[in-house]
Amino acid sequence: MSPPSPDSPDTGTAGTGIRNTGASLELRGIGVNFGGLVALEDVSLAVPAGSVVGVIGPNGAGKTTLFNVVCGFVDPSAGTMTFEGAPFRPRPHQLARRGIVRTLQGVGLFRGLSVLENVMAGATHTSKAGFVSSLFGLPRSDREERRLRTEALELLGEMGVADQAGAYPETLPYAVRKRVALARALVARPRLLLLDEPAGGLSAEDIDELAALVVGLPARENACSVMLVEHHMDLVMKVCTAIVVLDFGRVIASGTPDEIRENPAVTEAYLGAEVSS
Incomplete structure (x- = not known):
């Protein structure tokens, strides 16, 4: 499966295979340059309401940069963002009031x-x-x-x-x-929860238990959509309704876990082998 064209009638977001049905978060054509380095190029994706969308890719693919754009730590050089249908220009100190919360790769608890x-x-x-x-x-x-x-x-x-x-x-x-x-x-009470490598440092049993928690987040009374960056493919395949794959700052594939699992471009760029369910 190759990413659909921006004109594709099957997607409400250019460059992804994710149907935008009331997207909580939508990014279109996001670009980020650090000097002469292109960190992100024409990245578009949607996190529909009630979904869990994973962002994966090899080290240096641009995953953390993408999260930092959504959180306002990095200003994109190109592209637009909307959140719940309104133009969105994030600033870190305003995220929680806008209904967006990000967890850290560590735990960040107060001693x-x-x-x-x-x-x-x-x-x-x-x-x-x-x-x-x-x-x-x-x-x-x-x-x-x-x-x-x-x-x-x-x-x-x-x-x-x-x-x-x-x-x-x-x-x-x-x-x-x-x-x-x-x-x-x-x-x-976030409406969009950004999970930054939530499985890092956990055992296989702990990851299974985490998966059960994440899958249930959109169905909670105070439901939220979820966007996660993760290296543990077992977790990604279990919890995500859709997955976006980055490589060298570009979206090379997007779709359901089954579609991503079977995509040869993903296997070549990141997975290296067939992913078991």
């Missing part, structure tokens, strides 16, 4: 705060008072803080780590910290 406090900290932009005020002894709404605490505990329960609410991150296994970081992202 000195308990697991529960770490999760509550993720909702500061939605809280009228509560957590931040309580940290500094400022006047606050006890009702709002109780609501936030309850929501954080419920999310820890969803992640299967509610029993660690009072623990400190540095005392916990890495896989548990990853779940806490995911809960902290979700407490912000």
